[in-house]
Amino acid sequence: MVGIDPKAATRTPPKTVVFRVKRYNPKSGREWWQEYKVETHRGMTVLDALLKIKEEKDHTVVMRYSCRMGVCGSCGMVINGVPRLACQTQIAEVADEGNPVVTVEPLYNFPVVRDLLTDFTDFFEKHRSVKPYLLRKDREEQEEPRGQYLVSPEEHALMYEFTLCISCGLCYAACPVAAIDPDYLGPQALGYLFRYVIDPRDEEWQMRLMIADSEHGCHKCHYAATCSMVCPKVVDPAQAIQRLRSLLFKYKLGLWRKKKTAPLSEKPKDWKPRKPLPPEAQLVSPDVDLERLESEPVTVEVDGKRVELRYTIYD
Amino acid sequence: MSKGRAKENRPGLLRASLNPWLVRVEDHPERLAFVLHRVTGVIIIAYLLLHIIVTNTPARAGWEAWDQLMEQFGTNIVNQVGEFIVAGSVLFHGMNGIRLLLAEFFGVCIGRPEKPKPPYIPPTYRACQRQLLYLIFAVWPILWVFAGLLIFGVF
Structure with a gap:
């Protein structure tokens, strides 16, 4: 726009x-x-x-x-x-x-x-806090995939618009609510959250709705809609947040739940278990426990003080 | 994540609250509606507090004082102007509130997700919430003038 x-x-x-x-x-x-x-x-x-x-x-x-x-x-x-x-x-x-x-x-x-x-540190922490990746109930299958998740073109068209985000922070800069409340998740993170709530391949939609339902979540939005106006990729986060809210409203009344998740395609004939990456291609050393990293807060030292880099719904 | 405004160089509260006026986007009635909704909301809250104090008068100073006060309200120009401002605020806040309820709770009037295509106008701005907003901006002054005629005793 x-x-x-x-x-x-x-x-x-x-x-x-x-x-x-x-x-x-x-x-x-x-x-x-x-x-x-x-x-x-x-x-x-x-x-x-x-x-x-x-x-x-x-x-x-x-x-x-x-x-x-x-x-x-x-x-x-x-x-x-x-x-x-x-x-x-x-x-x-x-x-x-x-x-x-x-x-x-x-x-x-x-x-x-x-x-x-x-400084984009907080912005990316908020992005991280909405867990911007696919989550399945069957974690083992996700680690060791035996096929593809089947998505129809119609289902893809519904979420495609929200996948175009490049995290440039323009929506966050234009948002009058993010100006007043520095802990507000912001249009970018909430847009991403909505994209995963409606993604048919994702199964943890209830947890995502709980993240959106927090104090600094989607209820803080006041629909000034400037985020969509300044977005260089026409992502329309304003619409995403309003849809997220209405979904949440219906969910709390017991009128909405995610009906269908993408089924797994049949196991390809030439399927082989995933080969581990060679050590030189790995981003982190094999000693690092990725699951623990995901669940533990990141702490960094700033001016001799330890600062916790985490945004959860529980604190 | 650092909580609140603790972070160094983060804009202060005063500077942050200027954001609605600092961002200058053209052709954007939603943002104007946001500012008006907030301002009218503050006016209504202030009126509500005053209203509670005033209706406490009989308990505080007796019914004679109440009658005197009520006589004043009909004639005092300052009170009438105040009432006029409150009437305008309630009218806008109420009508815009219906639009916001429709958009936020029921997810209607906000467009449908679609593939971006030229001329790249997001669905939010082509949805009927904008027509509703224009309708509000058209009806609001008419109703406000009507309320003014009633308040200033022309009828």
Whole structure:
């Protein structure tokens, strides 16, 4: 919706555009606006301009970026008051001859590390807390699969939209509820949670509904619906959260339960047990117990204090 | 996960509460409705507290004081303006509340999941909740003016 303007790249932006960048120095704690004049060309994105500033004018500007084509979701920032991906935003879209000024700020609702770089630790912890992976009752079968889970195209179409999320954090930055309540799970995590509740292959839907039913879960949403407006992948988390709530409402009244889960296909004729990965291909050493890691909270040391990195429904 | 606002550099409560005004998205009546719903909710709560204090008058100061107070309400312009504001708040909060109930509890008027296709407008904005919202924005001023006519004693 916002930032999806296919014709913007064909327009020519103003020759010189003033970039007002919000700077922050963590050492001195100083915050200030800095202006840079950038010579533009047709098809130039805001990320291109920021990199030009970094190369030619001021190499101390800090930002995060990676793919430059709207896939990785690293370069989220607030451009002219709207959270956008800098790599997908054409300058011609946000600046014109009448007002050739582009303001760039770090994402709202996130702790700022430096300049335009924000800290996503809590955001990803919330994402982790909704258990964003398939869970079956038969854990052994899941570890040692004997076939595929059968999903019809109609069932897939219902959840496909919500699988497109790239975790860029724009919805979280635009959410007025996440601004007030820092523990609110946020549109991204709840959208993901809904995607697994309606996924026919998933069987732990009751546990997922319990996570959504917590104090900082889906009931905090007030349907301002800006999350869907700023989403660069048209995921529509606002709809996901309202659907999740109505499902929860019906479930609590005993009117809804997940009727069907995807059956296992027949065992292929050439089925063989899964080979263990060679040691050089394993991400963690064989000594690490993954099941214990999953159930135990992660603790890290921050300034000599031990901080628990966990978000559960029980505390 | 660090709880609450404990984390360093996290925006403070004052700055965070500016978020509804800081994010400037065009063509977005839902966000305006969110802000209005909150503001009118605060007005209604304030009115409710005042209402409880005022209806306590007979117990506190006797029925004569109550009669005097009631006479005042019909004529005092400050009270009438206050009543007018409360009437507008209740009208908007109630009508928008019906829309929110439909969307949040019954999952209607919020569109259906679908494959994204050009022009990439999420189903939420093509669903009838938006038409309902426009209807509310159209009906609300009319009802409010009508309430004003009643309050200021034109009829």
